[in-house]
Amino acid sequence: MGNSxxxxxxxxxxxxxxxxxxxxxxxxxxxxxxxxxxxxxxxxETVPFHPLSKSNPSWHQDVKEDDKDSIPEQESAHWFNILARQVVEVYRAKLQNNLTGYEGIEVARRKIEDHANNLRPRGFLDHITVHSVDLGMSAPKLSNAQVVNDNDGDSAPTTIEFDMSYTDTISVSLSTSYLFNYPMSSFARLPVSLTISLSLFESKVTLVPPSPASAAPVLTISLPQDFTLNLKTTSLMGSRAMLRDVPKLHELIEYQVRKVLALRGTWKVILPGMASLATVQQEIEKEQAASKEQG
Known part of the structure; x- marks a missing residue:
């Protein structure tokens, strides 16, 4: 056998x-x-394999269609109303230096009086004395949030629109004098006492997300020109013979308030890390210049 x-x-x-x-x-x-x-x-059954490529964007389309189907026509804004109320409460508290009661109202009255005198035209109005203020207890309420226009993949951002309603007891009572500078400076004074209170403010609120193509992307919040503003004004004019509740004075005050809201009814929120304040201001100036040329 061997050893193998x-x-x-x-x-x-x-x-x-x-x-x-x-x-x-x-x-x-x-x-x-x-x-x-x-x-x-x-x-x-053999299932054919088709690799995804950029030339076949069907999967992108499916995702977009799912997003569109998941967005209702009207979205509840209750969560935003809670947030807005808390923000308004913070402004009220800071205006009163976080004080309550009479002390807080007095602090707010002095601040409003100082601000009014800084803005008044000194050649036409005498010193403004604010007698009382009511900062209100409510806050603007938003409803009917909806997508206004969907650009279907276009580079332009989608616009969101809300309905806003604000009813409150906010008011201010003040007195001043209108200066007559003819035939000489401060020739005569016409005392004026006013109480202005807000009855109703209703408007659409447009929210435009930042555009990726913009050099300075900003979130834009704006009010249209056709808002509803109801102010209640009581007035006394004169020293001995007084005129009460002059309609022209009411129209003038409401016109000025509307003008301020129309001029300052657009707010641009700068995205953190995207642009500086100077860059955004330059973009706004370019937009205003372009709109003037088109107009």
């Missing part, structure tokens, strides 16, 4: 190499048979 044999309890290096190769071949055959191959008697 293939395997032993202590295999050599050559025997171990052969055994390892055989085990790998057996494992590979099992994997191919049960994972990739199918029996000849079974019938299965």
């Amino acid at each position: 044999y293939i395997f032993s309890l202590t295999p050599t290096f050559t025997q171990g190499l052969v055994l390892g190769q055989l085990s790998i071949l057996v494992l590979l055959a099992l994997v191919l048979k049960y994972l990739f191959f199918i029996p000849p008697e079974s019938e299965t």
Whole structure:
């Protein structure tokens, strides 16, 4: 028989190499048979494979259609009303230096009086004395949030629109004198006492997201020109013979308030890290110049 044999309890290096190769071949055959191959008697349907490419944007379209279907025509703005009320309360508190009661109202009265005298035309109005202020208790309420225009993938941003209504007890009572400078400076004075209170303010609020194509992307919040403003004005004019509630004075005050809201009814919120205040101001000046040229 001799001493020749293939395997032993202590295999050599050559025997171990052969055994390892055989085990790998057996494992590979099992994997191919049960994972990739199918029996000849079974019938299965082969699904073709189409890799996604930029030339086939169907998957982008599906995502956009899903987003459109998930957006309702009108969205509740209750969450925003809660946030807006808290913001208004912060402004009221800061205007009163976080004081309450009479002390807080007195602080707010002095601040409003100082601000009014800084803005008054000194050649026409005497010192303005603010007698009382009411900062109100309510806040603007938004409703009927909806998408106004959807650009379907266009670079222009989508516009969101809200309905806003504000009814409150906010009011201010003041007195001053109108100066007559003819035939000489301060020739005569006409005392005027006013109480102005807000009855109703209603308007659309337009929210325009920032545009990626803009050099200074900003979030734009604006009010249209056709808002509803109802002010209640009581007035006394004169020293001895007094005129009460002059209609022309009421029209003048309401016109000035409307003018201020129309001029300052657009707010631009700078995105953090996107642009500086100077860059945004330059973009606004360019837009105003372009609108004047078109007009």
